[in-house]
Amino acid sequence: MGEIPHTKRLQSMKTATTWDIVCAANQHLNATKQNFFINQFIPGCYELILCDANGATTRRRLGKRMDEATVRDFVDQVVFAKA
Numbered sequence: 001m002g003e004i005p006h007t008k009r010l011q012s013m014k015t016a017t018t019w020d021i022v023c024a025a026n027q028h029l030n031a032t033k034q035n036f037f038i039n040q041f042i043p044g045c046y047e048l049i050l051c052d053a054n055g056a057t058t059r060r061r062l063g064k065r066m067d068e069a070t071v072r073d074f075v076d077q078v079v080f081a082k083a
Contacts, residue, residue, distance in 0.1 A: 010039075018044075018072060022071060022075070025038055025075045025080070026038055026081055028080065029079060029080050035050060035051045035053075036047055036049060036051060036062055037051065037057075038071065038074075041065055044067060044068055045065050045066070045067065046065065046066045046070075046071040047061045047063075047064075047065045047066065048062040048063055049062070050063060
């Protein structure tokens with residue numbers, strides 16, 4: 001089987017909850033060995049957390065906290081951006 005095209009992958013996420021999208025984004029970030037992940041700070045409030053070289057959290061926040069609309073945009077534009 002071939003890879004799912006980028007547009008179809010995001011199309012299926014339109015009905016997903018924000019938490020579903022964040023979980024998928026974190027799996028992608030982990031698989032691509034990125035040095036940060038998305039954390040839910042409180043319900044409806046998300047932040048990027050920096051990881052060290054071994055993948056352990058540093059608890060250092062990158063940038064500002066994001067609401068649900070902002071984190072969805074971040075995931076769409078940054079995490080799942082077409083290479």
